[in-house]
Amino acid sequence: MTRTLEILDRLVAFPTVSRDSNLELIDWVQALLADAGFEVTRIWSPDRTKAGLFARIGPNVDGGICLSAHTDVVPVDGQLWTRPPFELTDDGDRVIGRGTTDMKGFLASALATAERAGQGKLSFPLSLSISYDEEIGCVGIQQMMPELRNLIGTPRLVIVGEPTSMQVATGHKGKSALNVTCHGQAGHSALAPDFVNAIHVAAGFVTKIQGLQDRLKSGAVDKDYRIPYSTVHIGKISGGTALNIVPSETQVALEFRHLAETPAREIESEIRKIADDVSQAYPCAPKVDVDVVNSYPGLDIEATKPIVTWASDIAGTPKTTKVSFGTEAGFFSQLGLDTVVLGPGDMATDGHKPDEGLAKSELISCDRMMDQICSSLRG
Numbered sequence: 001m002t003r004t005l006e007i008l009d010r011l012v013a014f015p016t017v018s019r020d021s022n023l024e025l026i027d028w029v030q031a032l033l034a035d036a037g038f039e040v041t042r043i044w045s046p047d048r049t050k051a052g053l054f055a056r057i058g059p060n061v062d063g064g065i066c067l068s069a070h071t072d073v074v075p076v077d078g079q080l081w082t083r084p085p086f087e088l089t090d091d092g093d094r095v096i097g098r099g100t101t102d103m104k105g106f107l108a109s110a111l112a113t114a115e116r117a118g119q120g121k122l123s124f125p126l127s128l129s130i131s132y133d134e135e136i137g138c139v140g141i142q143q144m145m146p147e148l149r150n151l152i153g154t155p156r157l158v159i160v161g162e163p164t165s166m167q168v169a170t171g172h173k174g175k176s177a178l179n180v181t182c183h184g185q186a187g188h189s190a191l192a193p194d195f196v197n198a199i200h201v202a203a204g205f206v207t208k209i210q211g212l213q214d215r216l217k218s219g220a221v222d223k224d225y226r227i228p229y230s231t232v233h234i235g236k237i238s239g240g241t242a243l244n245i246v247p248s249e250t251q252v253a254l255e256f257r258h259l260a261e262t263p264a265r266e267i268e269s270e271i272r273k274i275a276d277d278v279s280q281a282y283p284c285a286p287k288v289d290v291d292v293v294n295s296y297p298g299l300d301i302e303a304t305k306p307i308v309t310w311a312s313d314i315a316g317t318p319k320t321t322k323v324s325f326g327t328e329a330g331f332f333s334q335l336g337l338d339t340v341v342l343g344p345g346d347m348a349t350d351g352h353k354p355d356e357g358l359a360k361s362e363l364i365s366c367d368r369m370m371d372q373i374c375s376s377l378r379g
Contacts, residue, residue, distance in 0.1 A: 008108035012097035036118035058125030066155040069107040070134035073099040079354035100358040101345030106161030113370035123379030138296040163345030171322040173257040174298030183286040186248040196285040202250040220261035260300035297330030
């Protein structure tokens with residue numbers, strides 16, 4: 001574990017908050033992988049302020065393992081940290097620092113494994129997919145995918161190393177984020193009944209969305225999830241400019257998270273129908289607009305597949321799970337690749353929190369799994 005901790009110390013020191021560049025970290029990681037003998041491809045963001053990497057070592061054959069991680073972390077603004085967030089602090093049986101759990105701990109273990117893999121002959125390839133902007137809706141992997149799909153080949157398994165307490169996760173819900181614009185008519189508040197109030201339009205929309213949630217709750221169910229049905233959530237409403245002006249526009253930000261059994265297009269269609277129904281109630285105002293801002297696919301792989309059993313064996317945790325948070329795994333699954341989520345740390349305990357930390361025992365378990373991956377690649 002010593003080398004993994006050394007690498008983790010370097011990774012945490014790069015303050016790769018999603019709003020900022022990750023290029024210093026990428027430079028350092030690319031050099032490490034190149035020195036280990038990997039063929040490394042840098043995949044730039046459209047504005048070239050960030051980048052991801054795809055690295056591969058071993059024979060050009062099918063099979064092997066792909067390890068997937070993201071480099072960005074959530075902000076520390078407004079959080080009360082008792083330790084420096086961008087310095088790795090040894091706290092006995094834990095290490096503390098932003099990104100230790102989500103998910104630089106896994107990346108450190110993967111990079112230490114990459115160095116070991118380069119020291120001997122492999123019968124099957126090892127590859128690493130390293131992305132950016134995962135924390136703002138899996139944006140980076142979407143931008144990388146046109147190039148990545150031509151590089152990744154057909155690994156036996158893709159392991160996305162988000163924190164699962166080293167338990168194999170076979171699924172998570174897909175997610176779509178939408179912005180809804182409700183229109184009204186501006187006017188003096190003394191004459192408010194003569195105008196359409198955009199906030200009233202939004203209130204009607206929100207009420208109908210509550211009804212949609214009730215229908216989703218009585219629909220498809222997957223009891224492996226803590227919330228076993230698809231959900232719709234309104235997170236922000238903004239409208240109006242002054243108390244004495246009838247609002248002409250109100251913005252409603254919402255998301256839905258859907259089970260594999262409930263395709264995103266079905267829920268989106270329901271939301272658009274609600275918007276149309278609300279618009280008909282206010283014929284003097286422009287129609288309610290619905291725009292999809294971002295979306296990512298869910299993951300759903302059969303827990304009984306032999307490759308899942310193998311992953312559970314090398315992780316040392318025989319029981320599989322499904323996670324409530326989203327990951328990049330669905331993008332690999334859409335390529336037809338068997339994919340699981342599996343990594344050190346507990347999102348509920350440490351993810352996105354002040355004094356985020358990671359138990360050393362989790363890193364030891366992850367390193368042990370990586371050793372078995374290396375052994376399997378040597379044939």
